[in-house]
Amino acid sequence: xxxxxxxxxxxxxxxxxxxxxxxxxxxxxxxxxxxxxxxxxxxxxxxxxxxxxxxxxxxxxxxxxxxxxxxxxxxxxxxxxxxxxxxxxxxxxxxxxxxxxxxxxxxxxxxxxxxxxxxxxxxxxxxxxxxxxxxxxxxxxxxxxxxxxxxxxxxxxxxxxxxxxxxxxxxxxxxxxxxxxxxxxxxxxxxxxxxxxxxxxxxxxxxxxxxxxxxxxxxxxxxxxxxxxxxxxxxxxxxxxxxxxxxxxxxxxxxxxxxxxxxxxxxxxxxxxxxxxxxxxxxxxxxxxxxxxxxxxxxxxxxxxxxxxxxxxxxxxxxxxxxxxxxxxxxxxxxxxxxxxxxxxxxxxxxxxxxxxxxxxxxxxxxxxxxxxxxxxxxxxxxxxxxxxxxxxxxxxxxxxxxxxxxxxxxxxxxxxxxxxxxxxxxxxxxxxxxxxxxxxxxxxxxxxxxxxxxxxxxxxxxxxxxxxxxxxxxxxxxxxxxxxxxxxxxxxxxxxxxxxxxxxxxxxxxxxxxxxxxxxxxxxxxxxxxxxxxxxxxxxxxxxxxxxxxxxxxxxxxxxxxxxxxxxxxxxxxx
Numbered sequence: 001x002x003x004x005x006x007x008x009x010x011x012x013x014x015x016x017x018x019x020x021x022x023x024x025x026x027x028x029x030x031x032x033x034x035x036x037x038x039x040x041x042x043x044x045x046x047x048x049x050x051x052x053x054x055x056x057x058x059x060x061x062x063x064x065x066x067x068x069x070x071x072x073x074x075x076x077x078x079x080x081x082x083x084x085x086x087x088x089x090x091x092x093x094x095x096x097x098x099x100x101x102x103x104x105x106x107x108x109x110x111x112x113x114x115x116x117x118x119x120x121x122x123x124x125x126x127x128x129x130x131x132x133x134x135x136x137x138x139x140x141x142x143x144x145x146x147x148x149x150x151x152x153x154x155x156x157x158x159x160x161x162x163x164x165x166x167x168x169x170x171x172x173x174x175x176x177x178x179x180x181x182x183x184x185x186x187x188x189x190x191x192x193x194x195x196x197x198x199x200x201x202x203x204x205x206x207x208x209x210x211x212x213x214x215x216x217x218x219x220x221x222x223x224x225x226x227x228x229x230x231x232x233x234x235x236x237x238x239x240x241x242x243x244x245x246x247x248x249x250x251x252x253x254x255x256x257x258x259x260x261x262x263x264x265x266x267x268x269x270x271x272x273x274x275x276x277x278x279x280x281x282x283x284x285x286x287x288x289x290x291x292x293x294x295x296x297x298x299x300x301x302x303x304x305x306x307x308x309x310x311x312x313x314x315x316x317x318x319x320x321x322x323x324x325x326x327x328x329x330x331x332x333x334x335x336x337x338x339x340x341x342x343x344x345x346x347x348x349x350x351x352x353x354x355x356x357x358x359x360x361x362x363x364x365x366x367x368x369x370x371x372x373x374x375x376x377x378x379x380x381x382x383x384x385x386x387x388x389x390x391x392x393x394x395x396x397x398x399x400x401x402x403x404x405x406x407x408x409x410x411x412x413x414x415x416x417x418x419x420x421x422x423x424x425x426x427x428x429x430x431x432x433x434x435x436x437x438x439x440x441x442x443x444x445x446x447x448x449x450x451x452x453x454x455x456x457x458x459x460x461x462x463x464x465x466x467x468x469x470x471x472x473x474x475x476x477x478x479x480x481x482x483x484x485x486x487x488x489x490x491x492x493x494x495x496x497x498x499x500x501x502x503x504x505x506x507x508x509x510x511x512x513x514x515x516x517x518x519x520x521x522x523x524x525x526x527x528x529x530x531x532x533x534x535x536x537x538x539x540x541x542x543x544x545x546x547x548x549x550x551x552x553x554x555x556x557x558x559x560x561x562x563x564x565x566x567x568x569x570x571x572x573x574x575x576x
Contacts, residue, residue, distance in 0.1 A: 015047075016046065016210075017048050017050060017067040019067035019070040020050060020058070022149070023051050023052065024051050025236070025244050025249065025252060029225040029232040029235075030225045031049060032049070032225070032235055032236060032239070033225040033231075034217045034221025034222075035049075037224055039217035040221075043213035045214060045217065053149075054146060054147060057123045058070040058072050059079055062199065063079075063085075068199060069199045070198055071196070072198050073127065073192075073194065074096070074126065074194075074278050075127075076124075076196055076198055077275065078287065085200050086200060086201075087198060088197070088301060089198055089199060089211070089268070090218075090219060090268030091268060092222065092260060093259045094259065094261050094265060095258075095259045096186075096192040096194030097167045098165060100114070100162070101181065101183075102114075102154075104180060104181060105179070106157075108161060108181065114160070114183075115137050115141045116142075116143060117160035118159045119142065119144050119145070119160065119162060120153065120161075125163055126282070130282065130285045131184075131187075131190050133285050133287075134189075134285060155173075155176075161183075166255060168248070170182065171252070175248075182533060184535070192281075193275075193278070201298070215268070219267045219268040223262075226260065233246055233253070236249060261475070272300060276296065351369075352371060352449075355374075355375045355449065356369045356448070356450075358447055358448075359388055359445065363402070365385065365388050366384065368384060375450070375452050376423050377423040388405075392421045392422060393419060394420040394422055397420050404435065405448075408435045409437055409446060412437045414436045416433065416435070418430065418431065429452055430452070431451060432451045433449065435449075479534075481573070484569070484573040485531060485543070485573070488569050489531040489532055491566050491569065492553045494562065495560050496556070499556065499560050500557075504525050507549075508528055515527050547570060550570040554566060554570075
């Protein structure tokens with residue numbers, strides 16, 4: 001069900017097929033740059049990008065073996081619960097750019113007005129349907145057609161609304177000066193991930209190294225692309241033409257920065273808690289069975305490997321190894337100082353704060369200290385005289401561990417390694433081991449010391465979860481502040497137009513708070529316009545200007561029925 005080349009591990013260049021979810025554009029710049037900067041090539045991967053067609057489904061393309069990797073929406077979670085073997089490797093957009101757009105001329109002023117209107121909605125857009133359903137629309141009342149990937153059908157009036165990425169299609173409407181409205185699921189509190197890199201569990205099981213290499217190179221490509229936007233645009237224009245102008249690609253890149261938050265979050269970052277939130281929304285809206293299994297370990301790719309790549313995790317792991325090596329060196333030194341007698345060795349082993357085992361040449365356990373009893377659950381009398389591999393080591397690791405211990409005896413060199421171990425209760429834990437050889441009276445032994453790293457990983461997970469919670473809290477606060485600005489500005493404009501029967505041009509001119517510019521003889525208020533939508537509001541908005549605008553409106557239109565509401569909004573937000 002996947003490309004045979006993708007599971008090859010013979011060191012030769014491996015062809016990889018990647019299914020994109022749209023036409024070539026900056027939306028996939030990170031993957032293009034991973035190829036053109038040699039990030040894939042360093043792993044001998046030759047990646048081919050497959051652009052989407054109007055009737056293509058990226059998830060089905062990967063499941064059917066037409067591609068090895070794909071870019072999908074959060075619909076992947078629905079596929080997973082339907083029993084399809086999909087696995088998310090990482091997330092690009094912390095907030096989904098998927099939205100609905102309609103022209104102002106269509107008379108669609110609210111999302112409820114979309115009932116019984118002709119729409120084009122692309123495949124795998126469950127978050128759009130969730131938003132419509134949450135807004136009180138019956139899904140049976142929707143008139144939907146296959147997406148053509150072209151905004152011309154909206155402009156020409158063939159459809160009344162269509163699903164778009166806020167990073168792309170709005171630019172064409174803006175460039176043609178066509179007034180439009182955007183409806184995003186976030187307006188209804190549905191905040192999903194967007195553009196999720198994924199593959200199948202079969203490919204991961206058959207060649208985990210290839211998957212890890214591809215994933216790592218892809219996200220390195222995204223780091224490079226977002227830090228070298230103009231260079232990335234040049235690569236796209238030269239190698240992936242799709243009728244996108246330089247200005248359109250630049251607009252797309254700048255809009256993507258707000259959705260990816262690369263200033264705070266590394267490309268690919270995702271959390272299980274956020275996926276649980278998405279799952280809960282699907283369940284609340286009836287798109288997913290409420291009894292669906294809430295465990296997502298099989299859906300999210302190798303979270304332990306991602307944690308271990310973090311700098312803090314590496315520091316903790318390094319510290320662990322240093323501690324093991326230090327204790328090993330000290331123990332060997334003391335062994336020599338006490339004439340290497342077994343009685344003295346046993347006393348030291350029993351009082352050690354970490355698990356210590358003593359093995360003979362046959363790898364039989366001859367010493368088992370109190371800490372080993374605590375960590376592994378076996379009392380000493382039940383393991384003495386038994387093969388350490390049979391007692392402690394998980395089946396998948398037995399051959400490699402036996403080889404390491406044999407080499408320790410043969411080469412008389414200390415070695416460290418990590419593997420999965422079994423406790424008496426059957427629990428699987430991860431341990432870092434340090435093995436030191438020594439001999440007494442011409443007999444060879446191996447001193448084995450262990451540190452259970454499962455607790456370390458839990459500590460790291462808790463720390464990262466706290467950081468993630470704080471980060472999401474900060475993002476939510478900023479989103480609330482920006483929403484407040486937009487709401488105040490929109491209300492100011494509404495009151496002004498109804499009170500004075502003039503446009504925002506006169507508002508900007510008479511208040512003196514917003515700049516009015518001329519474009520081909522037509523007056524524009526682009527600065528003010530940016531504050532009328534969450535999608536366009538600047539990252540560092542001018543709070544003072546918005547509050548001053550509200551004060552101006554309150555003075556000019558004191559008797560308008562909505563002025564009182566504006567006063568309350570202003571008081572609520574002006575001190576934030």
